[in-house]
Amino acid sequence: MARLNASELAQRLGREAEAVCRHYLSNGRKQGNYWQVGDVRNTPGRSMFVRLTGSEAGKGAAGKWTDSATGEHGDLLDVIRDSLGLVEFFDIAEEARRFLSLQHPEPGPRSRRSGKPPAPSGSSEAARRLWRMTQPLAGSIAATYLRNRGITDLRETANLRFHPNCYWRPEGDGATETWPAMIAVVTDLDGIITGAHRTWLKRDGSGKAPVDPPRKAMGNLLGHGVRFGCARDVMAAGEGIETMLSLRQALPTIPMAAALSAGHLAATRFPPHLRRLYIVRDNDPAGDSARDSVMDRAIEAGIEAITLSPMLGDFNDDLVSFGLEALRAQIRVQIAPEDVSRFMTL
Known part of the structure; x- marks a missing residue:
C-alpha cells in the first residue's frame, strides 16, 4: 500500500472517529454527534468536543475537534499525538496505521524527521x-x-x-x-x-x-522483571505478577520483582548491594528448578537465599483460598526474624 500523507491518514481516522475517541480519549463519552472530554491529552472533563460525523475534509469534517477552554483545535492525528505523548510525525503515522490495521509502507527511506524505522513487533521499542x-x-x-x-x-x-x-x-x-x-x-x-x-x-x-x-x-525479558519498590539490601523475586502482588499483601514494603516465567526467574540479575534474596517458589517442577538455579547463583555471589513456599500452587492461590491473615501467618515463619518487624507492617 502506498504511503499515506497526513491529510489522507486524518480522513481515514475520521471515518472511524468514534472508535478513535473510545480508544485514545477513553475518559470521555459520546454526546449526540460529538465526543466530549477534558482535553486532547485525555483528561476527564467536558470542554473538548470531537465531531463524530461530517464530511471527509474541511471545517466540519468528522474527527475535527475544538477545546472551548483553550481555543485549541485539530484533527485525530493530533489526538493520537497528544494522548500518547508522541513527538515525531513518523511515530504518530505509525500508530495511526496500526490503529487502522493498514499495511506498513513498503521498505524505503527512514523518516526524515525521526530517522527511525518502525518498531519491530515484540521488540523493546x-x-x-x-x-x-x-x-x-x-x-x-x-x-x-x-x-x-x-x-x-x-x-x-x-x-x-x-x-x-x-x-x-x-x-x-x-x-x-x-x-x-x-x-x-x-x-x-x-x-x-x-x-x-x-x-x-x-x-x-x-x-x-x-x-x-x-x-x-x-x-527483552531475560534477567529483568516487573519491579515493585526499589531493591537495595533485601528483595524478593518470583515468577508471576499476581503471585508477587499476593505476597506483597503480607509484606507490603519489601521490594519485589516478577520475572514472568520460571526460566526468566532462574536468570534474575541481582542488585549490586543485595545481601538477602527471598526466592518465591511456585509449587511445580519448573518452580523447583528455578529456585535451585537462583539459589546456586545467589550463594556464589555471597547473597543469603531463603525460599518462600506456598501451600497450594502459588501465593495467589493461597490468598484467595485461605485469606490474608492465614497468608501472613504462613509467611511470618518463613522469613528472617529481623525482617518480620521491618517488612510485615499492617
Whole structure:
C-alpha cells in the first residue's frame, strides 16, 4: 500500500472517529454527534468536543475537534499525538496505521524527521510504545480484576497500568480482537524499560478474557522483571505478577520483582548491594528448578537465599483460598526474624 500523507491518514481516522475517541480519549463519552472530554491529552472533563460525523475534509469534517477552554483545535492525528505523548510525525503515522490495521509502507527511506524505522513487533521499542498508551491502574478494570484476586494493597505499583482496548492476536490464523488489559512494564536494574507484559481481561474485570493465551510478554525479558519498590539490601523475586502482588499483601514494603516465567526467574540479575534474596517458589517442577538455579547463583555471589513456599500452587492461590491473615501467618515463619518487624507492617 502506498504511503499515506497526513491529510489522507486524518480522513481515514475520521471515518472511524468514534472508535478513535473510545480508544485514545477513553475518559470521555459520546454526546449526540460529538465526543466530549477534558482535553486532547485525555483528561476527564467536558470542554473538548470531537465531531463524530461530517464530511471527509474541511471545517466540519468528522474527527475535527475544538477545546472551548483553550481555543485549541485539530484533527485525530493530533489526538493520537497528544494522548500518547508522541513527538515525531513518523511515530504518530505509525500508530495511526496500526490503529487502522493498514499495511506498513513498503521498505524505503527512514523518516526524515525521526530517522527511525518502525518498531519491530515484540521488540523493546514496541513495548515502550505500548506503555505510552496506557492509563493509570487506580479505578480501572485491571484494579477490579486484582481486587477479585484478593489484591487490594497497590502501593508502589507504578509499573502496572491499564489499557482499555489492547489488541490480542492469535498465534496462528484468526481474527485480531481487542480486550481490556493490565499492562506491566519490564525494567532492568537501572529502571530502563526493556519489555512489557499483557494480561487480557473480561470487560467487567471479573477474570481473564476468554482468549488463549490470556497473557503474553514482549521485549527483552531475560534477567529483568516487573519491579515493585526499589531493591537495595533485601528483595524478593518470583515468577508471576499476581503471585508477587499476593505476597506483597503480607509484606507490603519489601521490594519485589516478577520475572514472568520460571526460566526468566532462574536468570534474575541481582542488585549490586543485595545481601538477602527471598526466592518465591511456585509449587511445580519448573518452580523447583528455578529456585535451585537462583539459589546456586545467589550463594556464589555471597547473597543469603531463603525460599518462600506456598501451600497450594502459588501465593495467589493461597490468598484467595485461605485469606490474608492465614497468608501472613504462613509467611511470618518463613522469613528472617529481623525482617518480620521491618517488612510485615499492617
